Amino acid sequence: MPFDKLEFFQNFNSFNITDIIEDYKGKKLEELFENQRIISNGLGELLEISWKCDTTSCNFNLKKTKRNVLTNLKTVYYIGHYKENYLYNRGISSLYDLLTHLKYSKFAKKIINQVKKKDFRALSQNKYLYDIDTSFCFLINDFLFIDIETLGIYDSPIIIVGIGFYHNKKYRIIQYFARGLEEEIAICEQLRKNIFPKFKCFISYNGKSFDIPYLANRFLYYFDENPMISEENTPYKDINTKYGHIDLYHNVVRQYKGQFKNYQLTTIEQNLLNWKRNNELPSNLVGLCYKKYLKDPHRYIGLIKECIDHNYYDLISLPLIFSKLLE
Numbered sequence: 001m002p003f004d005k006l007e008f009f010q011n012f013n014s015f016n017i018t019d020i021i022e023d024y025k026g027k028k029l030e031e032l033f034e035n036q037r038i039i040s041n042g043l044g045e046l047l048e049i050s051w052k053c054d055t056t057s058c059n060f061n062l063k064k065t066k067r068n069v070l071t072n073l074k075t076v077y078y079i080g081h082y083k084e085n086y087l088y089n090r091g092i093s094s095l096y097d098l099l100t101h102l103k104y105s106k107f108a109k110k111i112i113n114q115v116k117k118k119d120f121r122a123l124s125q126n127k128y129l130y131d132i133d134t135s136f137c138f139l140i141n142d143f144l145f146i147d148i149e150t151l152g153i154y155d156s157p158i159i160i161v162g163i164g165f166y167h168n169k170k171y172r173i174i175q176y177f178a179r180g181l182e183e184e185i186a187i188c189e190q191l192r193k194n195i196f197p198k199f200k201c202f203i204s205y206n207g208k209s210f211d212i213p214y215l216a217n218r219f220l221y222y223f224d225e226n227p228m229i230s231e232e233n234t235p236y237k238d239i240n241t242k243y244g245h246i247d248l249y250h251n252v253v254r255q256y257k258g259q260f261k262n263y264q265l266t267t268i269e270q271n272l273l274n275w276k277r278n279n280e281l282p283s284n285l286v287g288l289c290y291k292k293y294l295k296d297p298h299r300y301i302g303l304i305k306e307c308i309d310h311n312y313y314d315l316i317s318l319p320l321i322f323s324k325l326l327e
Helices: 003-012 018-024 062-070 081-089 095-100 105-117 120-124 131-137 181-198 211-223 248-255 265-272 283-295 297-325
Strands: 036-040 045-053 143-150 158-167 170-177 201-204 244-247
Touching: 018 297, 045 181, 045 297, 062 105, 062 131, 095 105, 105 120, 120 131, 131 244, 131 248, 143 181, 143 211, 143 283, 143 297, 158 181, 158 211, 158 283, 158 297, 170 181, 170 297, 181 211, 201 211, 201 248, 201 297, 244 248, 248 297, 265 297, 283 297
Parallel strands: 143 201, 201 244
Antiparallel strands: 036 045, 045 170, 143 158, 158 170
């Protein structure tokens, strides 16, 4: 058996692909997803699949994060854990209480002004604040939940980009699927021209380490520019400095340290959200499924359905985890 086939079947282990292949063999994507359309943006075509998720609430407790910042005395220069506890015991419970303090008033006023201006960039630079602490700087409509699927690691093409956002208090999911590798550039163009400019903050699961740098590299590959870099920054950096970014993975690890066997997204869904997705395709098999599909779309269309479903459930869980962290 050739190596790629051996790798494919060994990775599936107990995951049964036979029924999936046979159940959907010969079908077309338009039969599997009714809520789709082909869109063109000047650099090619791509498949867009959209969903309305009325059951996903938008009741995020964003005000809590503002209170967290204002009561975090360590955000002020020269105040560490010991000094903060000392000040708490003296009746100083917020940055406003420090405005009359001779030593700390100048620095406390600076942080308070950043909070009033909702200056997420400045607040993000404070080593005693986490990215989730800047949530109050944004409106619900500013958040872009994002998750990508790739053909592999290290400069492989992106094959699916899933985004979630709130419109009129309703959660919507849109997935962009590359029916062939030549459609990746159209997906990148769709993101940089038509999607990213509408939002102010990414929300992801391990996106700071993977999704956003990966997207940046693909932007640089196709367009020689990274649209997520502010004008004052070096244009060829594979990072994001223009948008806020709340990475749920790091917040879950910090808040629930040692409570779970691992912090994979499916583990967190089961243990933190108490639900199990219908789709059981492991994320590391998405690229292998796509390769099989490219070789024989007629036979392996069911595997692509699994890949798209996998990405869909990733997008469903992100706002639920975000809400849980804000409780």
